[in-house]
Amino acid sequence: xxxxxxxxxxxxxxxxxxxxxxxxxxxxxxxxxxxxxxxxxxxxxxxxxxxxxxxxxxxxxxxxxxxxxxxxxxxxxxxxxxxxxxxxxxxxxxxxxxxxxxxxxxxxxxxxxxxxxxxxxxxxxxxxxxxxxxxxxxxxxxxxxxxxxxxxxxxxxxxxxxxxxxxxxxxxxxxxxxxxxxxxxxxxxxxxxxxxxxxxxxxxxxxxxxxxxxxxxxxxxxxxxxxxxxxxxxxxxxxxxxxxxxxxxxxxxxxxxxxxxxxxxxxxxxxxxxxxxxxxxxxxxxxxxxxxxxxx
Numbered sequence: 001x002x003x004x005x006x007x008x009x010x011x012x013x014x015x016x017x018x019x020x021x022x023x024x025x026x027x028x029x030x031x032x033x034x035x036x037x038x039x040x041x042x043x044x045x046x047x048x049x050x051x052x053x054x055x056x057x058x059x060x061x062x063x064x065x066x067x068x069x070x071x072x073x074x075x076x077x078x079x080x081x082x083x084x085x086x087x088x089x090x091x092x093x094x095x096x097x098x099x100x101x102x103x104x105x106x107x108x109x110x111x112x113x114x115x116x117x118x119x120x121x122x123x124x125x126x127x128x129x130x131x132x133x134x135x136x137x138x139x140x141x142x143x144x145x146x147x148x149x150x151x152x153x154x155x156x157x158x159x160x161x162x163x164x165x166x167x168x169x170x171x172x173x174x175x176x177x178x179x180x181x182x183x184x185x186x187x188x189x190x191x192x193x194x195x196x197x198x199x200x201x202x203x204x205x206x207x208x209x210x211x212x213x214x215x216x217x218x219x220x221x222x223x224x225x226x227x228x229x230x231x232x233x234x235x236x237x238x239x240x241x242x243x244x245x246x247x248x249x250x251x252x253x254x255x256x257x258x259x260x261x262x263x264x265x266x267x268x269x270x271x272x273x274x275x276x277x278x279x280x281x282x283x284x285x286x287x288x289x290x291x292x293x294x295x296x
Contacts, residue, residue, distance in 0.1 A: 029081040029290050030058045032104075034095055036087030037065050043271040045086045047279030048286060055283065064092045074102040082107060082290035084249075086269050088117045088163065105293035107286065112246035113268045119188055120160045122245075126263055129244050131237070133263045134255075135191040144189050145177045154192040163267070168217075193262060195255040200228070202238040202252040203272050206285040209235045212274035216255075225274025234261060241266050248289065249282065 031052055033045050040046075040063065049059050062076070069091060077083070083099045083106045085092060096110035116122050123136045137148055138160075148155065153174070159167040170192060171177055195216075203210045211228040241252050241263065251270035254261040272278035 027291060028056045028058065029287065029294075030060070030079050031286070031290065032077065032080045032083040032099075033059060033061045034083055034085045034087070034092055034099075035061060035063060036089050036092055037063055039086045042086075043273065044269065044278075044282065045084065047272075048084070048283045051279040051283035052287065055287065057287065062095070064089060064095060069094055069098065071098055074098055077102055077104050080104055081294055082286065084269075084286060085110075085113065088113055088268065105290065107289055108247050108249055108268050115245045116247070116250075116266045116268055117163075118160060119158065119162070119265060120186070122265060123188065123190075125244060126241075126266075129240065131240060131244070131263055132260065133190075134193050137189045138186060139189075140186060141177055144187070145174055148174075148189060150174065152191050155189045156192050158188050158190075160186055160188060190264070193255060193257045195257045198256075199264075200234075200254040200256055200261060201225070201270075201274075202234060202241075202254060203270060203275050203278075204238050204242055204247075204250050204252070205272075205282045206248055206289065208281055208285060209238045210272075210275045210278075214274070227274055227276065237261060237263070248285075 033049055035045055040061075045061075049061065052059050060080070064087065071094070077099055080099075083096070083104050085096055085106065085108060093110050093114060096106055096113070099106050100110060115125070120138050123133065123138070126133045127136070134156075135152065137144060139147075144155075144157075150173075154170055154172045157169050157171060162168065197216055199214050199216050201212045201214055203212070209230060211230045211234055212225040213228055214225045237254075238252050242248065242250055245266060247266070247268055249269045251267045251272075253264040253267065255264060256262075272282060275281070
């Protein structure tokens, strides 16, 4: 594939984006993007796909619900240099398993995504690694009502396998648990630590780390993001979380309390809301990762 010569103005714009778009076009590759239907119209992976295509690459998008998966058939992976996953459904993880068994490099890997899909597992691993996080309990509503002391309230309740804030609620007192759904055999309860009503989001793509501030979705529907300066301690915290779960494209949801960050949870491949030039920077990292995988 022939890539058109760039103007000096384009080079300047790409330099401001960290040179990511330039790196995308250095050696055209074939990317597969595996996406749950609910994410097809999200900022990501749409932005990444546009940036990779603009960089001269071929991109094939696979909707996990578009066809039955035949685990004995890996022909759909032919010619791919890298398969990038956006989602965490069972059928998406199964397709990642097929790709990895066929020797196709994947980003993020199936094991890494699965590690953060299970929020109970995530919480135990954060604790074991010494990463600061709110006090957390795991069990049934009846156990939470009986065993968590009043001094620990208010609590945040969330399902073990929920995402995008689905099923999350705040309970101010033990009596409020009477209204909590009993349908979940096991849920997570976390102490709601004092904070200013805003979350700090740490977004990571390889070596790139960004911080933004958003209004907490538990307190407001207004979620506009404001970029923040990134202290070294925050950068190190984000990288520790990535190393712990084996993620390269991920976000870390935090709250700032008593002058320090507490990790609420870690999520694979977020939208990178509020990150300047996120499309080009994420695409640049993805292209670089594919090139390294090709040479390995």
